[in-house]
Amino acid sequence: MKLFIPELLANAEAGFWFPAQGSTVAESVDSVYFFILWVCTFFFVLIVGLMLLFMVKYRHRPGVEAEKTVTHNLTLELSWSVIPTLLTVVMFWIGFTSYLDMRTPPAASYEIDVVAKKWVWAFKYPNGWIESELHIPMDENVTLTMASDDVIHSLWIPAFRTKMDVVPGRYTQEWFKAIAPPEGSEPTKYPLEYPLMCSEYCGQKHSEMVTKVVVHETRGDFDKWLQNASDIHKNKTPVEAGEYFYKTRGCIQCHSLDGVPKNGPSFKGLFGSERKFTDGTSRIADANYIRQSILEPQSQVVTGFRPIMPTFKGQLTDQDITAIIAFIKDQK
Numbered sequence: 011m012k013l014f015i016p017e018l019l020a021n022a023e024a025g026f027w028f029p030a031q032g033s034t035v036a037e038s039v040d041s042v043y044f045f046i047l048w049v050c051t052f053f054f055v056l057i058v059g060l061m062l063l064f065m066v067k068y069r070h071r072p073g074v075e076a077e078k079t080v081t082h083n084l085t086l087e088l089s090w091s092v093i094p095t096l097l098t099v100v101m102f103w104i105g106f107t108s109y110l111d112m113r114t115p116p117a118a119s120y121e122i123d124v125v126a127k128k129w130v131w132a133f134k135y136p137n138g139w140i141e142s143e144l145h146i147p148m149d150e151n152v153t154l155t156m157a158s159d160d161v162i163h164s165l166w167i168p169a170f171r172t173k174m175d176v177v178p179g180r181y182t183q184e185w186f187k188a189i190a191p192p193e194g195s196e197p198t199k200y201p202l203e204y205p206l207m208c209s210e211y212c213g214q215k216h217s218e219m220v221t222k223v224v225v226h227e228t229r230g231d232f233d234k235w236l237q238n239a240s241d242i243h244k245n246k247t248p249v250e251a252g253e254y255f256y257k258t259r260g261c262i263q264c265h266s267l268d269g270v271p272k273n274g275p276s277f278k279g280l281f282g283s284e285r286k287f288t289d290g291t292s293r294i295a296d297a298n299y300i301r302q303s304i305l306e307p308q309s310q311v312v313t314g315f316r317p318i319m320p321t322f323k324g325q326l327t328d329q330d331i332t333a334i335i336a337f338i339k340d341q342k
């Protein structure tokens with residue numbers, strides 16, 4: 011305990027009371043806070059101090075007649091009206107201007123979609139990749155467009171001093187520009203990591219919706235991370251990657267895996283079987299046939315089906331198609 015107080019004071023500058031100021035608005039938010047805190051502290055000490063002083067000085071003493079109470083003092087009355095009014099105007103002004111700044115996302119901004127649901131966060135990047143951690147580039151405006159799948163959540167990043175409710179049935183936005191934290195405060199190693207949490211505590215596990223904001227030092231580092239993270243082939247077997255495309259690129263809407271045709275033929279037992287086409291020709295379904303079906307679906311239309319399949323040329327890479335072929339091959 012002896013060491014504790016000096017340590018506290020020594021660390022005050024280095025973000026001991028508050029987390030590091032990690033965004034452009036953090037400094038003005040802290041300024042408003044400390045301005046109000048010190049004004050309140052000053053008046054608390056002044057008023058309570060005078061009160062105690064007067065209690066002692068003017069206490070009832072036997073034989074001492076109470077003085078007549080003064081009814082008016084214009085100077086005193088004006089000063090205790092005007093000074094607090096000016097102080098609250100200053101509080102309002104610096105609070106209001108930084109609030110407006112925080113509530114108005116800049117036009118040029120990197121956009122990330124957020125979905126909150128019991129009890130996780132999902133961050134969706136412009137290329138479609140979804141991740142449970144929020145990764146962002148430093149020194150760049152980032153706008154989160156947020157929606158909730160169920161109840162009210164609230165996305166709070168203490169280091170950025172930003173917080174916004176995530177409400178079912180409507181979109182809310184929150185923006186920030188991450189900057190290097192001031193000299194002497196944590197963290198210092200790139201990528202910087204800060205906690206991100208849900209500040210809506212009227213539900214069982216909002217308090218467990220804790221994840222990370224990861225701030226990459228440059229846009230290049232961020233892009234590299236995103237490319238790497240969203241590389242579907244990296245941590246998956248070809249069959250798994252093929253299944254991913256089957257589900258996410260819409261094939262599942264028209265092609266079943268159980269042998270029952272939908273708008274298109276089922277993939278079950280397709281690979282290696284003989285296909286008959288509307289022009290009377292036929293062909294064994296090998297890798298080249300499947301590749302051609304994906305890139306030029308109308309070149310050979312399977313008997314009994316309409317030529318409605320869209321081409322996926324330019325939307326799937328060769329590696330993606332190879333994975334899809336492996337997946338179809340697996341549907342015996």
Ligand SMILES: [Cu+2]
Nearest residue numbers: 163208210216
């Ligand atoms: Cu929550």
